[in-house]
Amino acid sequence: MEHFTPISATLGGLLIGLAAAGLLLFNGRIAGISGILGGLLDLPRGDVSWRGAFIAGLIAGGLLLLWFYPQALALPPDYSFATYAIAGLLVGYGTRLGSGCTSGHGVCGIARLSPRSLAAVATFMVSALVTVFVVRHVL
């Protein structure tokens, strides 16, 4: 557990929770990133402007981090392009089929005590744990 970072983890989580609560308070929306992004692809019937603005905010936040806290954007592990491509397809397709990801089902759904989200989180946690176990300790 030498990489455990309890203070930044708790502080970061606090900001994530506040931002998600803010989106509910101001716009009445659940802060689920896969849903917000996926809704953008439903042009033109989606409500484009706030979705696009939220995604733009995420990217702008990334630029700020690059500037003031570059260790947050340290190089990702050196797996093959094929691994990242397959992972991206699975994450994109899976979050749309399952109606949510770590933010919508994870943070918002669990806090709303939604049985659907609890089932979704249990499912993706188990499949992620099994995947990492197989990749790191079996293959």
Add this chain to the structure above:
Amino acid sequence: MKQALAAFFLGLLFALGLGIAGMTQPAKIIAFLDVTGDWDPSLLLVMASATLVYFLSYRWITRRRAPILAEKFALPAAKHIDARLLAGSMLFGIGWGLSGYCPGPALVALSGLAPNTVVFAVSMLAGMLLFKWNDAWLTARRLEKL
């Protein structure tokens, strides 16, 4: 316009939270998921503090008749746990475990312009489009049969 402005700044705050929490570093996510290896429990604290803040504010916010900038709250209405929910979540978990990226952190990390991050993000968008077309096709076929 006001809704878009609010969404922009909240997206920015969300991104800073992800960055400070360590969620934008795939190596840290994989270390969290690797419970039999050199386990890093940080992500548990991220989830706990984010969920606790949202849990408390949700109760307070939904007591209002409406959000500040919209006419009503748009909350998920679906209640049943079905095969789509479970199959989709399972596929998502595999991709998350393979790469250490979930959708929000991947978009935030995009600013680093690391080739691996770009490949992941483009593939993720492709996966979402694939779902959209596949879903439209399946729905059309189901309607034909009726």
